Amino acid sequence: MLAPRELKVLNPPARIGVVGGGQLGRMLAMVAKRMGYEIWILDPAPNSPAGQVSDHQIVAQFSDAAAVRELAANTDILTYEFEQIDADILCELEEEGLVVCPSGSTLQKIKDKFIQKTLLKEAGLPVPDFWPVNSKEDVLNLLKNKGRLVLKTCSGGYDGKGYWFLKDQADVEEAFQAFKGLHLMAEAHIDFKMEISILAARGKNGVTRFYPVAENQHQDGILYLTRVPARISETVAMKAKEVAQGVLETLNDYGLYCIEMFLTQDDQIYINEIAPRPHNSGHYTIEACKTSQYEQLIRVLAGLPLGSTELITPCAMVNILGDGKVQGTYEVAGLEEAMLEEDVFVHLYNKKNTDKRKKLGHITVLAEDTDLAEAKALRAIRKIKIKAK
Ligand SMILES: Nc1ncnc2c1ncn2[C@@H]1O[C@H](COP(=O)(O)OP(=O)(O)O)[C@@H](O)[C@H]1O
Ligand SMILES: [Mg+2]
Numbered sequence: 113m114l115a116p117r118e119l120k121v122l123n124p125p126a127r128i129g130v131v132g133g134g135q136l137g138r139m140l141a142m143v144a145k146r147m148g149y150e151i152w153i154l155d156p157a158p159n160s161p162a163g164q165v166s167d168h169q170i171v172a173q174f175s176d177a178a179a180v181r182e183l184a185a186n187t188d189i190l191t192y193e194f195e196q197i198d199a200d201i202l203c204e205l206e207e208e209g210l211v212v213c214p215s216g217s218t219l220q221k222i223k224d225k226f227i228q229k230t231l232l233k234e235a236g237l238p239v240p241d242f243w244p245v246n247s248k249e250d251v252l253n254l255l256k257n258k259g260r261l262v263l264k265t266c267s268g269g270y271d272g273k274g275y276w277f278l279k280d281q282a283d284v285e286e287a288f289q290a291f292k293g294l295h296l297m298a299e300a301h302i303d304f305k306m307e308i309s310i311l312a313a314r315g316k317n318g319v320t321r322f323y324p325v326a327e328n329q330h331q332d333g334i335l336y337l338t339r340v341p342a343r344i345s346e347t348v349a350m351k352a353k354e355v356a357q358g359v360l361e362t363l364n365d366y367g368l369y370c371i372e373m374f375l376t377q378d379d380q381i382y383i384n385e386i387a388p389r390p391h392n393s394g395h396y397t398i399e400a401c402k403t404s405q406y407e408q409l410i411r412v413l414a415g416l417p418l419g420s421t422e423l424i425t426p427c428a429m430v431n432i433l434g435d436g437k438v439q440g441t442y443e444v445a446g447l448e449e450a451m452l453e454e455d456v457f458v459h460l461y462n463k464k465n466t467d468k469r470k471k472l473g474h475i476t477v478l479a480e481d482t483d484l485a486e487a488k489a490l491r492a493i494r495k496i497k498i499k500a501k
Contacts, residue, residue: 272333
């Protein structure tokens with residue numbers, strides 16, 4: 113069944129609005145400009161990474177309903193590049209006839225991890241066991257039975273900021289201190305052998321496209337390295353794609369989604385979470401796939417035919433993260449050494465300030481195989497230096 117509304121074809125220079133002005137919005141805007149579209153951004157930080165490459169930026173808080181309304185009123189279709197925005201405002205705009213993609217109700221289902229997991233579970237999709245948390249006692253009792261747990265904030269968590277591994281009572285005390293006043297859930301700890309993700313797009317007439325499975329390595333909850341293709345069998349890759357297909361069917365909406373999954377020793381797949389937008393683990397598609405995740409989303413929004421998701425060559429992507437030694441304004445040195453080897457592509461987001469573990473850029477490397485690509489990417493990133501300015 114298709115989502116109730118249809119996507120209209122938008123002829124350039126139709127205007128696309130994006131709530132959020134970070135790196136995802138930046139890379140989306142760059143493709144939109146290439147294709148002749150106009151782009152408006154909403155972000156509280158003036159001259160945001162996306163604002164720098166867009167036609168116009170509205171400088172306002174995401175919670176500023178009047179500003180979101182202004183963005184919608186001035187654009188032909190609205191999307192967002194992160195989840196922590198007010199989905200109710202988006203739903204109101206849709207009721208008034210404005211187009212939001214993915215819809216406000218999709219965002220409502222995804223932005224709260226408990227609601228998201230409930231939806232997936234009810235659809236028969238594989239998720240780790242999870243439980244609502246109303247008190248510390250709830251968690252202590254669960255922990256007694258399970259031995260290990262992951263405590264998560266239901267919303268607001270990203271880049272490792274919203275979860276806590278629990279083994280004993282001391283962990284529970286610490287976690288409750290850290291997450292004071294926040295709405296929490298508990299999840300079974302999955303002993304995965306690999307984290308994988310798959311980008312999935314659904315466009316006009318319900319046509320779907322799936323990208324190759326990516327293999328992701330996190331450090332302190334932040335993505336550090338992505339390798340494509342993942343070191344999995346064809347059977348596991350098919351299973352991952354089927355799960356992604358199930359997610360698209362369950363959401364029954366248009367858009368570009370990333371589905372993060374855990375793969376266990378015995379090749380069981382569990383969905384970790386869904387992002388209703390381009391994803392860090394999909395940056396590689398810019399150089400390594402026929403159609404990047406960003407172009408794919410523009411195609412969805414503009415009602416155009418979806419592009420091929422074929423992988424042109426194996427690749428690896430590493431994030432350039434702030435190291436915490438330098439804080440505030442900075443410059444990036446070492447590009448001339450990092451780029452000495454061939455097929456090393458450096459992306460920098462020109463964020464005003466750096467901080468510990470802040471995503472400042474990434475490097476994608478293409479090679480004959482992923483091991484070579486990873487080795488090259490790690491050599492390249494070692495040459496990149498974040499210096500105080
Ligand atoms: N149930 C789990 N079992 C084991 N590891 C987990 C579990 N949930 C999360 N993690 C680890 O923590 C990381 C971040 O968790 P996630 O829920 O994806 O938060 P974020 O919103 O910060 O991306 C995951 O990529 C994974 O490495
Ligand atoms: Mg995640």
